[in-house]
Amino acid sequence: MSNIWTDKKSRQIIIQIFVIVVVLSLFGFFVRNTLNNLELLGREASYSFLFAPSNYDINQHLIEYDSRSTHLRATVVGIINTGLVAFFGIMLATLIGFVAGVSRLSSNFLVNRIAYVFVEFSRNVPILLWILLWHGLIVHNMPHPKQAMAVYDFAFLTNRGIYIPKPLLEPAFWGVAAALAIALAGAYFFSRIAKRKQELTGKQYPVYWVNCSLIVALPLLAFWLLGFPAQLEYPVFKGFNFKGGLVLSPEFIALLIALGVYTGAFIAEIVRSGILAVSHGQTEAAYALGLKPSLAMRMVILPQALRVIVPPMISQYLNLTKNSSLAIAVGYMDIVATIGGISLNQTGRALECMSIVLALYLCISLSISAFMNWYNKRISLVER
Amino acid sequence: MDKNPHNTGIRQDLPPPKMHVGVAGWIRKNMLSSPTDVFLTVISVYILYKIVPPLANWAVLDAVFSGDVNHRNECREIAAGACWSVIVARFEQLLYGFYPVHLRWRVNLTFILLFVALIPLLYDQVRGRKYLLWFTLIYPIFAFFMLWGGLGLESVESSKFGGFLLTVLIGVTGIAVSLPLGIALSLGRQSSMPLVRLLSVCYIEFFRGVPLITLLFVASTLLNYFMPPGTYFDLLLRVIIMVILFAAAYIAEVVRGGLAAIPRGQFEAADALGLKYANCMRLIILPQALKISIPGIVNTFIGLYKDTTLVVIVGLLDPLGISGAALADSKWQGLSTELYMFIALGFFISCFAMSRYSLYLERKLDTGHKNQ
Numbered sequence: 163m164s165n166i167w168t169d170k171k172s173r174q175i176i177i178q179i180f181v182i183v184v185v186l187s188l189f190g191f192f193v194r195n196t197l198n199n200l201e202l203l204g205r206e207a208s209y210s211f212l213f214a215p216s217n218y219d220i221n222q223h224l225i226e227y228d229s230r231s232t233h234l235r236a237t238v239v240g241i242i243n244t245g246l247v248a249f250f251g252i253m254l255a256t257l258i259g260f261v262a263g264v265s266r267l268s269s270n271f272l273v274n275r276i277a278y279v280f281v282e283f284s285r286n287v288p289i290l291l292w293i294l295l296w297h298g299l300i301v302h303n304m305p306h307p308k309q310a311m312a313v314y315d316f317a318f319l320t321n322r323g324i325y326i327p328k329p330l331l332e333p334a335f336w337g338v339a340a341a342l343a344i345a346l347a348g349a350y351f352f353s354r355i356a357k358r359k360q361e362l363t364g365k366q367y368p369v370y371w372v373n374c375s376l377i378v379a380l381p382l383l384a385f386w387l388l389g390f391p392a393q394l395e396y397p398v399f400k401g402f403n404f405k406g407g408l409v410l411s412p413e414f415i416a417l418l419i420a421l422g423v424y425t426g427a428f429i430a431e432i433v434r435s436g437i438l439a440v441s442h443g444q445t446e447a448a449y450a451l452g453l454k455p456s457l458a459m460r461m462v463i464l465p466q467a468l469r470v471i472v473p474p475m476i477s478q479y480l481n482l483t484k485n486s487s488l489a490i491a492v493g494y495m496d497i498v499a500t501i502g503g504i505s506l507n508q509t510g511r512a513l514e515c516m517s518i519v520l521a522l523y524l525c526i527s528l529s530i531s532a533f534m535n536w537y538n539k540r541i542s543l544v545e546r
Numbered sequence: 547m548d549k550n551p552h553n554t555g556i557r558q559d560l561p562p563p564k565m566h567v568g569v570a571g572w573i574r575k576n577m578l579s580s581p582t583d584v585f586l587t588v589i590s591v592y593i594l595y596k597i598v599p600p601l602a603n604w605a606v607l608d609a610v611f612s613g614d615v616n617h618r619n620e621c622r623e624i625a626a627g628a629c630w631s632v633i634v635a636r637f638e639q640l641l642y643g644f645y646p647v648h649l650r651w652r653v654n655l656t657f658i659l660l661f662v663a664l665i666p667l668l669y670d671q672v673r674g675r676k677y678l679l680w681f682t683l684i685y686p687i688f689a690f691f692m693l694w695g696g697l698g699l700e701s702v703e704s705s706k707f708g709g710f711l712l713t714v715l716i717g718v719t720g721i722a723v724s725l726p727l728g729i730a731l732s733l734g735r736q737s738s739m740p741l742v743r744l745l746s747v748c749y750i751e752f753f754r755g756v757p758l759i760t761l762l763f764v765a766s767t768l769l770n771y772f773m774p775p776g777t778y779f780d781l782l783l784r785v786i787i788m789v790i791l792f793a794a795a796y797i798a799e800v801v802r803g804g805l806a807a808i809p810r811g812q813f814e815a816a817d818a819l820g821l822k823y824a825n826c827m828r829l830i831i832l833p834q835a836l837k838i839s840i841p842g843i844v845n846t847f848i849g850l851y852k853d854t855t856l857v858v859i860v861g862l863l864d865p866l867g868i869s870g871a872a873l874a875d876s877k878w879q880g881l882s883t884e885l886y887m888f889i890a891l892g893f894f895i896s897c898f899a900m901s902r903y904s905l906y907l908e909r910k911l912d913t914g915h916k917n918q
Contacts, residue, residue, distance in 0.1 A: 174738070174739050177739060177742070178739050178740075178741040178742060181741060181742055181745065182741055185745060192772040195771070195772050195773055195774050195775070196771045196772055198774070198775055199770070199771045199775055200771070202775055268586065269576070269579070269583070270576065270577060270583050270586045270587060270590070271576035271577055272577060272586070272587055272590035272591065272594070273586050273587075273590050276590055276593065276594070282894075282898060283894060286848070286852075286893065286894045286897035286898050286901070287852075287890045287893050287894050287897075288852035288853070288855040288893055289852070290855045290856060290858070290866065291855060291866065291886055291889060291890050291893065294866065294882065294886055295882070295883065295886040295887070295890065297882075298882030298883055298886060299882075299883060302880045302882060302883070303883070484756070484757040485757070487757040487759045487760065488757075488759060488856070488859075490759070490859060491858075491859055498757075498759060498760060498763070502760065502763060506767070512767040512768055512771070513768060513771060516760065516763060516764055516767065516768055519760050519763075520756050520760055520764070523755060523756045523757060523760060524752065524755045524756060526755075527751075527754065527755035527756070528751065528755055531751075531755075
């Protein structure tokens with residue numbers, strides 16, 4: 163008898179059987195309880211409510227939506243809103259992170275200290291507090307639309323949001339988009355050809371300048387040739403509020419700034435440690451080879467620093483996306499606030515709604531971490 | 547004697563150039579060393595000029611600190627700046643929530659003894675550490691009875707808990723329980739048993755994949771479904787359980803990083819010594835792995851502590867919940883900035899202290915393996 167336990171193989175089997183029995187019985191316990199509870203409530207788990215009218219409005223929707231649309235469509239609107247704030251949040255956080263991270267390494271005392279205070283204050287205060295603080299600042303301290311703060315008659319800051327001109331695109335604008343696509347494709351091929359030529363002959367082409375001018379000039383040319391097929395619709399003050407234009411709601415702005423600043427502070431630390439991780443010998447070696455400082459930065463230091471910076475930065479992006487779920491605190495209609503909030507309260511189908519929310523976030527996270535594994539494998543150093 | 551022909555006598559050292567020492571030298575070196583540097587300094591000074599004086603005016607010079615003011619309009623009549631009276635008026639609530647006033651000494655005592663219980667864990671060179679560790683071990687039971695009552699003490703319902711009391715309670719409980727759970731999970735993920743590994747991976751990926759707020763929603767809306775009909779679970783308890791489960795997954799990932807950094811030779815050496823799995827982990831692997839993962843663990847703790855604010859969304863009255871109640875009061879409407887700034891300061895102080903402690907630990911425990 164004691165043999166079974168002393169032998170490693172049989173012991174492992176016994177332990178695994180024990181673990182699986184415990185886990186399965188726990189699951190069975192939960193499932194049975196859930197079924198019992200649903201029966202007591204007199205209903206079954208069913209997702210058919212998704213196709214019933216939602217009966218609520220969402221103030222920010224990029225696709226067509228009104229209160230007669232289905233819960234499913236409300237969910238899609240929520241997903242798009244989450245994506246929107248996550249996308250711009252990531253841009254803002256990356257910008258703030260790189261500026262603050264490089265500033266933290268500056269030899270200038272003031273720049274260094276300002277960045278330090280900014281980073282420490284941003285990341286040591288809960289993100290929810292930042293969201294509420296910014297929301298409160300906008301709603302309580304910005305002027306009424308009547309005394310709107312105008313920025314060059316272009317944008318108007320009010321306590322109901324920021325009003326900016328809205329681009330009205332005519333169908334011919336597709337020509338400009340096509341020109342941009344062609345320019346990008348051309349730039350890509352030119353850089354490939356230039357690289358191959360350089361490898362063969364050693365001759366260098368001004369890739370950067372040619373591509374930049376190509377990408378800027380071609381769409382502008384198309385824009386001019388097609389007779390300016392886009393206009394700006396300016397917001398105009400009428401009655402009690404601004405009409406027309408594009409409005410960024412206070413919720414969206416508060417969320418965006420809070421996510422950008424909070425995550426930016428974390429990215430700043432990542433950037434700093436990434437740059438510090440490249441040993442000084444690398445810089446000296448690059449100079450010894452006769453590289454210019456700009457080339458040394460681009461070809462020797464940055465590639466090595468990015469290897470350290472990118473993986474944790476992507477996981478910060480993931481954190482930002484997950485943190486955007488706090489939107490519900492200020493009433494921004496994201497995934498949690500639509501299907502996990504109002505839909506849940508209206509239909510009372512907690513089980514179904516929460517399972518959808520969890521599944522959506524799991525999809526986002528797992529796909530990002532799958533991408534990260536792939537990326538890490540690709541860039542990992544092959545030693546010896 | 548010196549035979550150096552150039553040495554023609556003793557001369558006094560010249561003083562260093564004035565621009566290179568003292569305040570002037572320091573400013574020259576650190577703020578004005580190159581044209582770019584000058585430019586950056588000018589921009590920084592401008593930013594400081596734009597931010598600091600208005601903030602100081604608002605928060606201190608033009609602010610009302612008096613506790614006798616009972617309405618935001620009275621504040622506005624006195625000065626245009628911040629109206630800190632709202633903090634004075636709600637200070638007790640921000641700290642204790644609605645915990646009965648005559649029993650608050652119990653909260654204070656528990657809080658002070660928390661530090662006594664922490665001392666042997668934080669500093670290992672305290673005299674009588676052995677006895678203090680025993681105290682640490684019984685402290686959770688003691689704290690439970692002190693806070694909730696029982697054993698002859700007047701009992702207090704969890705719905706009365708609030709303010710920073712709630713923050714510290716959820717944070718400390720979460721930290722204390724999630725650490726062992728997280729370590730167990732990380733060992734499970736490293737295990738050679740495929741089933742155990744699979745289950746650990748599923749658990750970790752699930753809890754790391756969803757935002758805490760959705761888990762708290764699950765706790766507040768769904769957990770009743772999973773329990774036998776008629777069971778009642780305190781909301782605070784449900785939230786604490788979710789916070790623990792959530793934090794454990796993050797701790798597991800951090801510790802996994804530490805485990806991965808241990809060279810194979812250490813495992814093989816432990817096997818060669820004939821150590822059992824438990825002893826090998828306890829005596830050889832974990833001490834090294836945990837040491838490496840300390841910065842990550844402390845960061846997870848800081849994150850957990852900050853995340854306790856989310857409980858306001860499921861209706862618990864943490865400091866944010868209390869300030870929400872204050873803002874709903876017509877007397878204090880619109881003073882959100884004051885309240886949130888105060889709470890932010892509270893969080894900043896504790897989180898900053900924790901991150902400083904982690905730096906100290908890192909330096910203390912660094913035995914130089916990193917640089918070899």
